[in-house]
Amino acid sequence: EPEVTQTPSHQVTQMGQEVILRCVPISNHLYFYWYRQILGQKVEFLVSFYNNEISEKSEIFDDQFSVERPDGSNFTLKIRSTKLEDSAMYFCASISGLARNEQYFGPGTRLTVT
């Protein structure tokens, strides 16, 4: 069964450093998403991406964040200057098309900012 993959599974970084979280969505999917889940809290939407551009973003997704689809397979989330409060699980997800009936999530990257 096709699946969304994410690397790394755990990233530790120092405050102020840049991090890039990587995702490989399911190959024929068209819509891509990033979510985060701070420990013990709900899953929060960050950004959606379609046709090589951001289609929606939340208030959390400020200028420190950016997304990119550098080639036909990878989908990345960059945090330019990490803060302690960026520590969370980051989930990538993808959907095949407009029906939006099945959103598949990756296993997540745990980001720890020290």
Next chain:
Amino acid sequence: GEDVEQSLFLSVREGDSSVINCTYTDSSSTYLYWYKQEPGAGLQLLTYIFSNMDMKQDQRLTVLLNKKDKHLSLRIADTQTGDSAIYFCAESGNQFYFGTGTSLTVIP
């Protein structure tokens, strides 16, 4: 943003049925979902229901949707210890909004 609420904890005995409830606010939601999250793992899509349906059954899982009251429930029949996890409901309008999650503990 939209508000999706769930009770935080549920504890049931193995073999009993579990019912996890969820309320949401966005009446324009097209689909409503249930996801399962095991410790340290990602989100696994369990099932979803289209907003013009009121019930969907999938093996041990039954989803009930009361659109008038904006209430969604997930019933797990014959609950097993492997069902212990956090269960999230989610709604999709333009974005996905997740509930706070219900931690289900199954007592052997």
